[in-house]
Every structure is written in structure tokens, then in C-alpha cells.
Amino acid sequence: MVDPTSDLNEDVSEEEAPTCAVCGEALVQDPDHRVVTRVDDGQVETTHFCSDAHREEWTG
Numbered sequence: 238m239v240d241p242t243s244d245l246n247e248d249v250s251e252e253e254a255p256t257c258a259v260c261g262e263a264l265v266q267d268p269d270h271r272v273v274t275r276v277d278d279g280q281v282e283t284t285h286f287c288s289d290a291h292r293e294e295w296t297g
Contacts, residue, residue: 257285257286257287257288257291258284258295259286259295260291262287264287271286271288272284273286
């Protein structure tokens with residue numbers, strides 16, 4: 238898994254990149270990439286989105 242705090246514009250292949258929780262698009266060099274981070278039962282969980290619109294659409 239890619240560290241969600243890393244710079245995703247450097248050396249990340251499409252296979253290793255996180256994907257949008259709504260459309261499944263690989264987030265490689267995406268300037269509109271958004272991340273929601275939360276702690277659930279002591280575990281850090283991240284959910285990635287390719288745009289603000291998909292972030293707003295997600296109800297997770």
C-alpha cells in the first residue's frame with residue numbers, strides 16, 4: 238500500500254496507486270485527489286477520491 242502522506246506524484250505506478258472509492262480510478266498524478274482519514278478500533282483507515290464531487294457523493 239502507498240503511504241497516504243507521501244507525494245503521489247513521484248514514482249508511483251498505476252498498480253500501486255490508491256483508487257477512488259467511488260469510480261475505482263487509479264490516482265496517479267491527480268491534482269484533485271482527496272483523502273478521508275479516520276481511526277476505527279485503533280486502526281488508521283484512509284479512503285481516496287479522485288475529486289471533490291466523488292468525495293461528496295461517498296457516504297461511507
